[in-house]
Amino acid sequence: MNYTFIALVENRPGVLNRVASLFRRRNFNIESLAVGRTEDPEVSRMTVVVDCPNGEMDAHKIEANLYKLVNVIDVQDVTHQPSVTRDLALIKVMVGPERRAEVNGLAEIFRARIVDVAADSVIVEITGTEDKIEGMIELLRPLGIVEMVRTGQVSMTRGVNDGVRRVPGVNGSRYDDVSELAEMTP
Amino acid sequence: MKKTGAEIVWECLTREGVEVVFGYPGGANMPLYDAMLSYPVHHVLVRHEQGGAHMADGYARASGKVGVAMATSGPGATNLVTGIATAMMDSVPVVFITGQVAAHLIGGDAFQEVDVTGITLPITKHNYLVTRADEIAETIREAFYIARSGRPGPVLIDICKNAQVESCEFVYPDEVKLPGYQPVMHSPRNLMEDAVKLIEKAHKPVILCGHGVIMSKAEEALMQFAVKTQTPVASTLLGLGAFPASNELSLGMMGMHGEVHTNLAIQNSDLILAFGMRFDDRVTGTLKTYAPRAKKIHIEIDPSEMHKNVAVDVPLVGDLKTVLTDLIPMVDEYDHEEWKQEINNWKAEADKRSIMNWVDDGKLYVAHLVADIWKATGGGAIVATDVGQHQMWTAQYYQLEKPNRWLTSGGAGTMGFGLPASIGAWFAAKDQEIWAVVGDGGFQMTAAELTTAVQEGANIKVAIMNNNFLGMVRQWQEFFFEKRYSAVDMLTPDFIKLADAHGVPARRVTSPDEVNEAIEWARKTKGPVVLEFKVEREDGVYPMVPAGAALDQMMQRPVKAG
Numbered sequence: 001m002n003y004t005f006i007a008l009v010e011n012r013p014g015v016l017n018r019v020a021s022l023f024r025r026r027n028f029n030i031e032s033l034a035v036g037r038t039e040d041p042e043v044s045r046m047t048v049v050v051d052c053p054n055g056e057m058d059a060h061k062i063e064a065n066l067y068k069l070v071n072v073i074d075v076q077d078v079t080h081q082p083s084v085t086r087d088l089a090l091i092k093v094m095v096g097p098e099r100r101a102e103v104n105g106l107a108e109i110f111r112a113r114i115v116d117v118a119a120d121s122v123i124v125e126i127t128g129t130e131d132k133i134e135g136m137i138e139l140l141r142p143l144g145i146v147e148m149v150r151t152g153q154v155s156m157t158r159g160v161n162d163g164v165r166r167v168p169g170v171n172g173s174r175y176d177d178v179s180e181l182a183e184m185t186p
Numbered sequence: 187m188k189k190t191g192a193e194i195v196w197e198c199l200t201r202e203g204v205e206v207v208f209g210y211p212g213g214a215n216m217p218l219y220d221a222m223l224s225y226p227v228h229h230v231l232v233r234h235e236q237g238g239a240h241m242a243d244g245y246a247r248a249s250g251k252v253g254v255a256m257a258t259s260g261p262g263a264t265n266l267v268t269g270i271a272t273a274m275m276d277s278v279p280v281v282f283i284t285g286q287v288a289a290h291l292i293g294g295d296a297f298q299e300v301d302v303t304g305i306t307l308p309i310t311k312h313n314y315l316v317t318r319a320d321e322i323a324e325t326i327r328e329a330f331y332i333a334r335s336g337r338p339g340p341v342l343i344d345i346c347k348n349a350q351v352e353s354c355e356f357v358y359p360d361e362v363k364l365p366g367y368q369p370v371m372h373s374p375r376n377l378m379e380d381a382v383k384l385i386e387k388a389h390k391p392v393i394l395c396g397h398g399v400i401m402s403k404a405e406e407a408l409m410q411f412a413v414k415t416q417t418p419v420a421s422t423l424l425g426l427g428a429f430p431a432s433n434e435l436s437l438g439m440m441g442m443h444g445e446v447h448t449n450l451a452i453q454n455s456d457l458i459l460a461f462g463m464r465f466d467d468r469v470t471g472t473l474k475t476y477a478p479r480a481k482k483i484h485i486e487i488d489p490s491e492m493h494k495n496v497a498v499d500v501p502l503v504g505d506l507k508t509v510l511t512d513l514i515p516m517v518d519e520y521d522h523e524e525w526k527q528e529i530n531n532w533k534a535e536a537d538k539r540s541i542m543n544w545v546d547d548g549k550l551y552v553a554h555l556v557a558d559i560w561k562a563t564g565g566g567a568i569v570a571t572d573v574g575q576h577q578m579w580t581a582q583y584y585q586l587e588k589p590n591r592w593l594t595s596g597g598a599g600t601m602g603f604g605l606p607a608s609i610g611a612w613f614a615a616k617d618q619e620i621w622a623v624v625g626d627g628g629f630q631m632t633a634a635e636l637t638t639a640v641q642e643g644a645n646i647k648v649a650i651m652n653n654n655f656l657g658m659v660r661q662w663q664e665f666f667f668e669k670r671y672s673a674v675d676m677l678t679p680d681f682i683k684l685a686d687a688h689g690v691p692a693r694r695v696t697s698p699d700e701v702n703e704a705i706e707w708a709r710k711t712k713g714p715v716v717l718e719f720k721v722e723r724e725d726g727v728y729p730m731v732p733a734g735a736a737l738d739q740m741m742q743r744p745v746k747a748g
Contacts, residue, residue, distance in 0.1 A: 010366060014315070018307065025308050057493060064490035070312045070332060073366040167489045167503070 002031055003059050003079045004155050006163060007046040010071040011037065018069050019046065026065055028058070032087075032152035043073065047154045060166045067167055076163025083157040087150055089133050090115070091124045094144035103143065110136045121146065191319035192221035192350040195283065198326035200225055201358055204254050206245065206613045208238035212258025213298055214285030217350035230613070230642055233634035235262055237606040239269020240632070242280045244607030246273075247593050248568055249614035250403070252333050253280040259287055260298030263344070264305065268600060270340050271309040275597025276424060277401060279338035281329050282310075288348040289317035302344045311339030319352040324359050331362045336369030337488040338401055369487060373502040373509045381483045381500045382516050388457035388481070390525045391417045394440065394469075397424035397596070398462015398486060400589040404507035405429070408461065411514050416522045418529060420448045422463050423581055424596040431565075431585035437529070438585075441469040442731045443578040446536035446740055449731065451529045452477050453738040460484045462506045465495040466597065471737035485509050539728075539743045546698050550721040552576050552651045555701060556583040559621060559649065562705045567591065567619040570608040572628025573599045575657035578727045580623045602631030605648060609635060612644040619709065620645065626652040626678045636688040639714040647708045650681055650718045653725070661726050665741070685716040692716035 009015045016035055023030050031049040038045045052058035059077050066075045095103055096119070103122055107114055112126035126136050130153060137145070157163055189197065195218055199207070206228045211219040222229060232238035235257045242253030257263050263284040273280045287296040303315045312332050314325045322345065329341040385391065399408050405428050412419050412435050419429045420437040429436055437448040449471075452458065458480045463469070470476045473495060482498040484491075485506055492501040502509050537543075541553045556579050559567075569584050570593035571577040577594055586592055593611055595603040608622035629650050639646055660674040685692030691711050695704045695718065708715040728743035 014303070017304075021307050057497075060493060061490065064488075064492065067366075068311075068488070068490055070364060070367045 001052060001055065002049050003052045003062070003077060004085070004153065005048045005050065005062065005066075006076050006078055006155060007048060007066055007072055008038070008074040009044050009046060009069075010073065011042050011044045012071055015044065015071045016046075018071065019048070019066070022065055022069060023050070026061070028062060034152035034154045036154075047152070049153055056166075063165070063167050075167075076157075076165055078155050078157050078163035081157050081161055081163050082159075083155050083163075085129050085153055085155045086127055087130055087133055087153045088125070088127045089137070089148060089150045091126065091137065091140055091145055092121055092147040093124060093140050094121050094146050096120050099143065103140070106136065106139050112136060187356055188353045189356040190217070190221065190351060190353050191322050191345070192217040193224075194319065194322045194354075194356050195326065195345070195350070196221055196225040196227065197356060198323055198358065199227060199254065202326070202330045203251065206230060207254040207256055208232055208241040208245075208610065209256030210235050210238060210258065210262055212262050212285065214259035214287055214347050215256060215262075215283075215345075215350070216285075217347065218256070218283070218285065218345070228613075230609075230638065232606070232638055234632065235265035236269050236602070237632050237635040237638065239266045239280070239282070240272065240600075240603050240606035241610030241613075241635075242282075243269060243273045243278050243603075244570060244593050244610030245614045246278050246280055247607070248590050248611035250590055251279075251614070252330055253278070253610065254283065255280060256283045258285045258298065259302070260300045262298075263302040264300055267305065267309065268598075270306055270342065272595050272598040272600040272603060273340040274309045274311070276595065277338050277397060278340065279333040280340045281326075281333050282340060282342040284342065284344045285350070286315065286344045286346045289346040290348070292317075292346070303342070306342045309340070310342045311337075313342040314344065316343060316345045316349050318354075319349045320354040322349060323356060327359050328362045328364060332364075332367065336367070337398075369505070370489075370503050371505045371508045372512060373485070373504040377500055377502055378509075378513055378516060381502060381513065384457055384481045384483060384500060385415065385459075385517050389522070390451075390455045390528075391415070391457040391459060391522065392437070392451050392455040393417050393419045394422065394452070394458060394460045394463050395419050395425040395428050396422045396461060396463025398506050399425055399428035402462060402487070402506040404462070404510055405589055407507050407510035407514065411510055411517070414514060415517055415520050416526070417459065417520075418451060418526065420444070420452060422466070422469055422596070423594065424592075425463060426581060427586035427589045427592045430587040432587060439581055441466075441737075442471070442733075443582065443727050443729065444731075445533070445582075446729050446742065447529050447532035449729075449737045449740060450532045452480075453736070454528075455480045458482045460486070460498070461510070462486060464491045467495070467733075470495065471731045471739070472734055475736040477737075536729075536742070539745060541743060544746055548697060550695070550698060550701070550719050551725055552579045552719075552721050553583050554698070555649070555651065555719055555721070556580050556623065558701050559623070559705055560584045562702065562709065563619055563621070567621050568593065568608070568611050568615060570594065570604045570611060570620070570622045572604040572624045573601045573658075574625050574628065575661065575725075575727050576623055576625045576651040578658075584623075601625075601628035604628060605632050605639075606635045608646045608648070609639050609642070609644045612642075612646055616645070620647065622646055622648045624648065624650055625657060626650055626654060626681075627656045627676060630678070633684065636685065636690055636714065636716075640689050643713055645712060646714050648714065648716045650716065651721050652678060652681065652718055653721050653723045654678060655723055658727070660724070664724070664726070665730070666732070681716060681718040690714045690716050692718065694718045694720065696720045
C-alpha cells in the first residue's frame with residue numbers, strides 16, 4: 001500500500017537529487033514527490049508517496065534511510081494520521097463551444113474551475129484529493145483530454161498532531177514540546 | 187586575513203590534524219599542489235589514484251584517524267571510485283578532495299570534466315561541490331566531522347579550479363551547523379531494560395562483534411561486558427582484533443568461512459547480542475534458518491541497519507561504546523559453564539580436521555604460511571590483505587589480539603587493496619611491523635604501488651601467495667560448476683624480477699624448509715620486501731557455507747589420506 005511521508009530538508013542545491021537517488025538505490029518505488037519552500041527560507045518540504053509492499057517494515061526502512069542523508073532534518077509518516085491532502089491538476093479538454101457547458105457543469109460539481117478558454121479547447125483546474133481528481137478525469141476522458149499535468153500530492157497534519165516517527169532518538173519532534181503546544185490550542 | 191582558496195584548503199587540513207595526504211596532481215588541482223608547498227603536510231605521490239584511495243583507507247583503519255586522498259578532475263577522480271566504494275562499504279572515514287573545472291565551465295563538457303559528485307553520490311556518506319573560495323573552510327570542517335562521527339564513512343569534496351584561485355577572508359568555523367545530522371549516542375532506558383530482561387533469561391548467549399566495536403573504540407567495554415556475563419564472542423571479518431583471539435571467550439570468525447564451532451554456537455544460541463555489525467549475507471547464510479531459536483539484541487549506530495536483514499527483538503540505536511557502558515552496570519554476572527562446554531566440544535571435534543595437524547608433505551599451504559608469519563611476528567603485526575582465498579586463510583590463522591591491525595576489504599571485496607593499504611598503514615604506524623598478504627591476482631592489480639613504497643621507504647613486507655590461479659573463483663568452480671575452470675588459470679610475471687626492477691629485495695620460496703628463514707630475512711631487511719610463495723595450486727578454504735545454505739551446513743575440510 002502507499003505510504004505518505006513528509007520530509008523537511010535543508011534548502012540546498014542537489015538535495016532533491018539525493019532523495020530521489022536514495023529511493024532508486026534502495027529499490028523503493030516513488031508514486032509521487034512534491035517539493036516546495038516552507039515558512040523558513042532555509043528549509044524545503046517534501047511530500048513523498050511511496051509504495052510499501054511490506055508495510056510498516058518498509059516504512060521504517062524509508063525513514064531510517066532518509067535520515068542517512070545529511071541534509072534531511074525531519075521525517076514523519078502521515079499515512080494514518082488525520083491530515084489534509086491535496087493534489088492539483090490542469091486538464092486540457094478538446095471541446096468546441098457547443099459542449100463547453102457540459103464541461104462547465106462537471107467542473108461545478110467537482111468545485112473545479114475553468115481557467116482558460118480557446119476556440120476548440122478549455123483548461124480545467126481542479127484541486128483535491130487523489131480520488132476526487134481521478135473521478136473528474138474519468139468523466140472528462142470521453143470528452144477528449146489532450147493534455148494533463150499534476151503537481152503530486154502535498155500533505156499537512158491537522159492541528160498539532162505530528163506524524164509517526166519510527167526511528168528512535170533521531171531529531172525527534174519538530175516542535176520542542178508537543179503536549180505544551182496542544183494545551184495552548186483554543 | 188585574505189587567503190586563496192587553495193591556501194584555505196591546507197589551513198583547514200592542518201587544523202584537522204592532517205599530516206599526510208595521498209594524491210596525484212593534474213590540471214584541475216594544480217593551485218592546491220602549489221599552495222601545499224608552504225604547509226607542513228607530507229604528500230605521497232601514488233602511481234594510480236585507486237592506490238591513493240586505498241592508502242588513505244589503510245591509514246584511517248590503522249590510525250583510527252581520518253585519511254585524506256586527492257585527485258584531479260575527470261579520470262583522476264573516476265580512478266578513485268573503487269577506493270571510495272571500498273571505504274563506504276566498510277564505514278572507513280576518508281576525505282577525498284578532487285579538483286573540478288572552473289565553475290563557469292561546469293555542464294559544458296570541458297576538458298577533464300566529469301560529474302564527480304553525481305558519480306560518487308551513492309558511494310559516499312556525503313559529498314560537496316564547491317564553486318566559491320568562501321565555501322571551502324565551512325565545507326572542509328563539515329566533511330571531517332561527518333566522516334568521523336556517527337557511522338563513519340567517506341566524504342568527497344569537489345573543488346572548482348576558480349575557487350582554488352580566488353581569494354577571500356579566511357575564518358575557520360568554530361562549529362558545524364548541520365540541523366539534519368545528529369548521531370545518537372545513548373539508547374532509551376526502557377529499551378535497555380528490555381535487553382537486560384532477555385540477557386537474564388538466556389542460557390546460550392553469543393556476542394557478534396563487528397567493525398563497529400573498533401570504530402566506536404568499544405573494545406574495553408566489550409571485554410567488560412563479555413567477562414561479566416561470560417558470553418562467548420564471535421567476530422565478523424572486520425570485527426577481528428576487537429576482542430583478543432587468545433581469550434577463552436573468543437570464538438574467532440563467523441560466517442561463510444567461519445569456524446565450525448562458531449557457526450554452530452550461533453545457530454544453537456538462544457540470545458544473539460549483535461554489536462556494531464549488520465548481518466551481512468556472508469555472515470548469516472540463508473536468513474530463513476538463521477539462529478532460529480535466538481532472541482536478538484542489536485546495538486548499532488545506524489538506524490537503517492535495524493531489521494534490515496534480520497528482524498531483531500530489541501533494537502538499541504546508539505554509539506556502541508556509550509550504550510555498552512550504560513548497559514554493563516545493569517546486567518548481572520553469569521557463568522554459562524554448560525554452554526561454554528558445549529561449544530568447546532564442537533571445537534574439539536572440528537579441530538581434528540584442522541590443516542594445522544597435517545604433516546609436512548613438501549608442499550606449501552597458505553594456512554601454514556600465515557601461521558608461520560603469525561609465529562614469527564608474535565601476532566602483533568599490522569596485516570593487510572587482498573580478497574579471496576588468502577584473505578580467508580589470513581583471517582583464520584593470523585590470530586589478532588588488538589584492534590586497528592587488520593586491514594581488509596570486507597563489504598566491497600576489493601582486489602588490489604592489500605599492497606596500497608599496507609603502505610598507507612605505514613604512515614600511521616612507522617614503528618610497527620607491517621605485512622601485506624596478497625594473492626597473485628590481486629597483487630597484479632595495484633603492483634605499480636611498489637614504486638611508491640620504494641620512493642617513500644615504506645617498511646612493508648609483501649607476501650605473495652602464488653597459486654597461479656584466481657583461487658577463490660577456482661574453488662567455487664570446483665564446488666559449484668563441476669570443476670569447469672573458466673578464466674582462472676593465471677600466468678604471472680616473474681615476481682622476483684618485477685620486484686628487482688622496482689629496486690625491492692625479493693625471494694621466492696618453494697618448499698616448507700625455506701619458509702622460516704625467508705620470513706626472518708624479510709623481517710630483518712629494511713624497507714619494502716617481496717616474498718613469493720609458490721603454494722599448492724588447488725587447496726580450498728574450509729569450512730565453507732555455500733552461498734544460500736544454512737549457517738550450520740558447512741563443507742568441512744576432507745580428512746587427508748596418509
